[in-house]
Amino acid sequence: DTGVSQDPRHKITKRGQNVTFRCDPISEHNRLYWYRQTLGQGPEFLTYFQNEAQLEKSRLLSDRFSAERPKGSFSTLEIQRTEQGDSAMYLCASSPARGLKETQYFGPGTRLLVL
Amino acid sequence: AQTVTQSQPEMSVQEAETVTLSCTYDTSESNYYLFWYKQPPSRQMILVIRQEAYKQQNATENRFSVNFQKAAKSFSLKISDSQLGDTAMYFCAFMAAGNMLTFGGGTRLMVKP
Numbered sequence: 399d400t401g402v403s404q405d406p407r408h409k410i411t412k413r414g415q416n417v418t419f420r421c422d423p424i425s426e427h428n429r430l431y432w433y434r435q436t437l438g439q440g441p442e443f444l445t446y447f448q449n450e451a452q453l454e455k456s457r458l459l460s461d462r463f464s465a466e467r468p469k470g471s472f473s474t475l476e477i478q479r480t481e482q483g484d485s486a487m488y489l490c491a492s493s494p495a496r497g498l499k500e501t502q503y504f505g506p507g508t509r510l511l512v513l
Numbered sequence: 514a515q516t517v518t519q520s521q522p523e524m525s526v527q528e529a530e531t532v533t534l535s536c537t538y539d540t541s542e543s544n545y546y547l548f549w550y551k552q553p554p555s556r557q558m559i560l561v562i563r564q565e566a567y568k569q570q571n572a573t574e575n576r577f578s579v580n581f582q583k584a585a586k587s588f589s590l591k592i593s594d595s596q597l598g599d600t601a602m603y604f605c606a607f608m609a610a611g612n613m614l615t616f617g618g619g620t621r622l623m624v625k626p
Contacts (some may be wrong), residue, residue, distance in 0.1 A: 400546065412520070431612075431613065431614075433614070438619070439615055439618060439619070440517075440604050440616030440618050440619050441604075441614070441616050442616070443613035443614065443615070445613055448612055451520050454612070454613060456613075464615075489558070491614075493612075496554075500546045500608055500612075500613060501548075501560060502560075503560070504550075504558040504559070505557060506556070506557040507557065511618060512590075
């Protein structure tokens with residue numbers, strides 16, 4: 399397994415711009431999660447996919463945020479009209495369909511800075 | 514809603530000594546899982562250890578072990594023979610049927626030579 403990968407690793411943008419992040423889960427992991435982590439805090443859940451279906455969304459996920467997982471493989475998280483409060487680390491995790499399916503494996507994250 | 518509390522924002526330990534990180538949680542669920550994750554500086558989060566709530570036996574992974582007290586809703590992590598590479602943020606996390614992880618605020622552990 400190559401692990402969960404995320405792209406880009408860092409993103410600096412100006413307020414009001416749109417940004418899109420990509421997550422590639424561990425192959426054959428059918429569950430994919432997005433979390434947001436602000437400096438010095440624990441990650442907070444944003445949304446969760448099982449295959450291509452988005453099963454859960456946090457109230458933190460305002461209408462400016464959208465996530466997709468076409469074909470149940472990679473996922474994208476888009477933030478429209480970014481605000482300074484969106485500055486954070488965006489973490490992706492995946493978990494397997496079998497075995498220790500409750501264990502989530504995290505990617506390196508995408509650090510977003512909104513100026 | 515579940516909550517996870519880590520009451521020690523920072524801790525330090527001398528190399529080769531033992532340290533215990535505290536975690537308490539609140540839930541009305543009966544079936545759940547508990548985790549400790551480690552996040553080294555500028556590196557990604559990795560799983561340290563997991564515990565199923567229905568198992569009474571405490572989980573162990575090499576130098577890492579937990580003290581799971583279900584009635585007290587307590588889940589502490591003991592690190593034995595601390596190594597410099599153990600320096601990191603440690604997060605306690607809870608998962609019930611919803612599959613999302615609820616994390617505590619973290620404990621920053623510094624291992625001193």
